[in-house]
Amino acid sequence: xxxxxxxxxxxxxxxxxxxxxxxxxxxxxxxxxxxxxxxxxxxxxxxxxxxxxxxxxxxxxxxxxxxxxxxxxxxxxxxxxxxxxxxxxxxxxxxxxxxxxxxxxxxxxxxxxxxxxxxxxxxxxxxxxxxxxxxxxxxxxxxxxxxxxxxxxxxxxxxxxxxxxxxxxxxxxxxxxxxxxxxxxxxxxxxxxxxxxxxxxxxxxxxxxxxxxxxxxxxxxxxxxxxxxxxxxxxxxxxxxxxxxxxxxxxxxxxxxxxxxxxxxxxxxxxxxxxxxxxxxxxxxxxxxxxxxxxxxxxxxxxxxxxxxxxxxxxxxxxxxxxxxxxxxxxxxxxxxxxxxxxxxxxxxxxxxxxxxxxxxxxxxxxxxxxxxxxxxxxxxxxxxxxxxxx
Numbered sequence: 022x023x024x025x026x027x028x029x030x031x032x033x034x035x036x037x038x039x040x041x042x043x044x045x046x047x048x049x050x051x052x053x054x055x056x057x058x059x060x061x062x063x064x065x066x067x068x069x070x071x072x073x074x075x076x077x078x079x080x081x082x083x084x085x086x087x088x089x090x091x092x093x094x095x096x097x098x099x100x101x102x103x104x105x106x107x108x109x110x111x112x113x114x115x116x117x118x119x120x121x122x123x124x125x126x127x128x129x130x131x132x133x134x135x136x137x138x139x140x141x142x143x144x145x146x147x148x149x150x151x152x153x154x155x156x157x158x159x160x161x162x163x164x165x166x167x168x169x170x171x172x173x174x175x176x177x178x179x180x181x182x183x184x185x186x187x188x189x190x191x192x193x194x195x196x197x198x199x200x201x202x203x204x205x206x207x208x209x210x211x212x213x214x215x216x217x218x219x220x221x222x223x224x225x226x227x228x229x230x231x232x233x234x235x236x237x238x239x240x241x242x243x244x245x246x247x248x249x250x251x252x253x254x255x256x257x258x259x260x261x262x263x264x265x266x267x268x269x270x271x272x273x274x275x276x277x278x279x280x281x282x283x284x285x286x287x288x289x290x291x292x293x294x295x296x297x298x299x300x301x302x303x304x305x306x307x308x309x310x311x312x313x314x315x316x317x318x319x320x321x322x323x324x325x326x327x328x329x330x331x332x333x334x335x336x337x338x339x340x341x342x343x344x345x346x347x348x349x350x351x352x353x354x355x356x357x358x359x360x361x362x363x364x365x366x367x368x369x370x371x372x373x374x375x376x377x378x379x380x381x382x383x384x385x386x387x388x389x390x391x392x393x394x395x396x397x398x399x400x401x402x403x404x405x406x407x408x409x410x411x412x
Contacts, residue, residue, distance in 0.1 A: 027142065030200055032155045033193050034094060034135040036162040037101065037128045040189060041070060042248065043166035043270065047263030048179035049252040055179065058114045060252070061379045066114075066121045067249060068375025073125030074132070075367030081130040082137070082360025083217045090134040090141070091202045097130025098194040102187050109183035124186075129367070131193075133359045140348050140355050141203035146288055148348075152341035153285035167251075167270045171263035220354060224361055229407060230350035236297070236403040237343045238366040240304060242373050243396040244273075244336055246389060247329055249374045253382050254389070259322060269326055276330035280337025293342040294407070300339025301401045307331035308394040315386050325386065332393070 045052075049063050056062075085093040101124055108120035139148050139155075173181040225231055247254070247269075255261040255269060280300070287296045311328035318324050344362070351358040381388050 026200065027138065027203075028151055028154055030196065031135045031139060031151075033196065034131045035155065037131055037190065037193070038074075039162035040166050040186060041124055041128055042067065043162070044170035044173075044186065045179065045182045046248075046251055047167055047171040047256075047266050048174040048182055050256060050263075051174050051179045052117075056111075056114050056117070060382060062114050064249070064379050065375055066117055068371045069118050070121040070125035070128075071367045071371035071374055073122040074129040075364040075371060077126040077129035078133050078360040078363035078367065079221070080360075081133045082357050082363075085130075085134040085137060085204070086354065086357060089202045089204045090138045091197065091200060093134040094131050094197050095194065097127045097134070098190050098197065099127070101127030101131070102190040102194065105183050105187035105190060109180045109187065120183075125367075127190075129363060133363050136344065137348070137355045137359045138203045140345070148345055150285050150288050152344055153281050153288065153337075155341075167266035168264070171266055174263050217357070220357055221361060224351055224354070224357060227350055230347065230358065230361075232403050232407040233343050233347045233350060234362050234365050236301075236400040236407075237340065237347065237362060238369045239396045239400040239403070240301065240336055240339065240343075241366055242369050243304060243308075243393040243400075244329070244332055245370050246373055246377065246393055246396070247273075247325070249370075249378045250381060250389060253378065254325060254386070257383070258320060261322075268322055269329070272326045273329045273333045276333030277337045280334035281341070283334070284338045284341045287338070288342075293346050294404075296342040297339040297346070297404055300335040300337070300342075301397065301404050303335030303338065304332050304397045305394075305401055307335065308390055308397055311390045311393075312387070315390065320386050328390075332397075 049060070052058075052063055053060065081093055081097065104120050104123035104127060108117055108124065111117040111120055139151055143151060169185065170182050173179075173185055251266060251269060255266060256263075261268070280303075284296060284300075287299070291299075307328040307330075310331065311324070314324045314327060347362050348355045348358050377392065381392075
């Protein structure tokens with residue numbers, strides 16, 4: 022498989038995640054009305070998706086090391102498509118919860134296997150550059166998804182959002198049929214499950230691996246807090262319509278794209294650890310700027326969006342580099358490494374969506390900024406410790 026084909030395949034597969042999360046956010050009020058439930062119940066549909074994604078990653082990573090990446094992606098997409106159709110037909114919140122769980126399970130297979138494919142075929146520096154280019158394409162999804170979701174919800178109701186997700190999953194499944202396997206038979210691991218779970222425990226005792234995984238998860242949660250909290254901030258407090266979500270997500274994506282371009286450039290000029298540090302510094306600055314603007318002007322759309330652009334840019338600078346550092350911390354078990362990273366990140370996101378965002382419902386922007394700052398500063402301290410350990 023050539024680099025360009027790998028780039029598009031990995032980008033399209035990993036875009037399942039933001040499409041599954043962001044497309045239906047503008048439809049929250051409509052789902053609440055049709056299913057006669059409150060915001061907390063709808064928030065659980067997001068938390069369950071993320072929790073299934075995280076736990077599924079623990080399963081799919083070792084299976085992709087055993088069977089190869091391609092069959093795992095095809096199986097995951099099949100589960101995802103069926104779950105999306107089930108969600109579209111759900112008549113009560115419990116069926117929607119179940120459908121979202123299986124959506125997360127299927128999407129996690131695709132994400133874990135696709136990320137491992139990059140290091141199957143490329144050396145570290147080229148892998149970093151390709152991951153940065155994937156981030157550039159991946160960044161378009163959070164901007165496109167709410168627009169599509171808002172239009173679909175306005176024209177045909179919230180169920181059409183899940184029919185769209187099933188259609189997207191089918192498109193990627195067909196593309197995957199024409200791709201080749203990247204993990205050769207001699208590099209596969211056919212370990213018993215008891216040994217696999219023992220390996221998880223061993224991996225978590227590798228200090229560098231654990232620090233990189235935690236700082237990546239905490240960094241992303243700082244942005245995800247504003248993604249999952251968009252219905253609270255945009256619909257409930259600023260009274261934006263579903264089609265107006267673009268005014269938060271669009272500029273944020275520009276930040277992601279700019280950061281991905283910078284990360285690609287830095288791949289040939291700085292160490293990966295230094296690149297991570299630059300991204301974390303930008304993220305910390307953005308939180309301080311957000312607090313200053315909020316004290317100056319109160320809650321307005323530009324006060325939310327301006328710091329988010331900088332935070333997203335910092336996140337996009339550091340994520341390709343930290344993803345390679347995570348994979349290379351366990352060079353002979355990259356599927357397992359990718360699984361654990363996904364598990365930690367998505368479990369954290371699930372707690373943000375199911376616990377933190379409902380807790381912050383009705384709170385001011387300062388509460389969101391306080392938690393975002395806590396995530397960013399903790400990630401920075403983890404990087405500082407790991408960076409100085411390496412010297």
